[in-house]
Amino acid sequence: MALKVELKPHERIIIGKVVIRNDDQRTRLFIEGEAPILREKDILNPASADTPAKSIYLAVQLMYLSQDLSPHYEAYFELVRQFLEAAPSALATVAEINNRILSGDLYKALKAAKSLIEYEQELIAHATRGDRLRQGGPNDPIPQGA
Template sequence: MALKVELKPHERIIVGNSVITNTDQRARLLIDGENVPILRERDILTPETADTPAKLVYLAVQLMYISPDPQTQHGTYFNLVREIMTAVPSSWPIIEGINNHIMSGDLYRALKEARKLIAYEEKLREQYEATHPKGDVSSAA
């Protein structure tokens, strides 16, 4: 089944192991193929933008997804997951979902599940900041 993609001006997309950059006008693409990794620019993380533990997990899964040999990223991924599980055990249900998709070979779904981990991490950070306002030194004593 073909995938229809509409690109904004200058938007990039990864198709297989190629990066395609649109010109200065909107473009519509029809991509037909089996098991070809496709990532829109908004779904791509770089080492520079992966600035939290959950984003690093996403980056590792992303690299598995676009790699011809996904197992090369397994060590990195599982080390990152171990660190997150030690710090935030409540993230286990999401990580279990990511793991299940990785082990079944469905890396696109693993990537989608990793997005949930990023959202969960953000929620925890917001909760922490709400209960620990900056400049509040009363709890530091």
């Protein structure tokens, strides 16, 4: 059974090692066979990997697209080690990513890495809220010095 993919005008998709860019019209593709496929919304480039979780996602993405773990394995595990030192509460998600990689299900590892990015954003938002509360702004319901 073929995979049906609809592309918006000018949307990109990676199929294997090839980037395909759509023209001015919506397009429907039917992809037959096995190849790594990523839609533009799921593609992360090195310049936009600006957080630790995004760097982990990028490493998994490179594994997925190349279908070869070895060039990315060492960097991936170093990034994971550093991430877990800073956020040990992410262990379950990181374990899921690792298990997916080790079982060869790199697409699902990529999906789990995307959830790690969301978790990281929650941690950052929580820390930012905490900083604002500790600063004791004028609209802060917690009295200064409390």
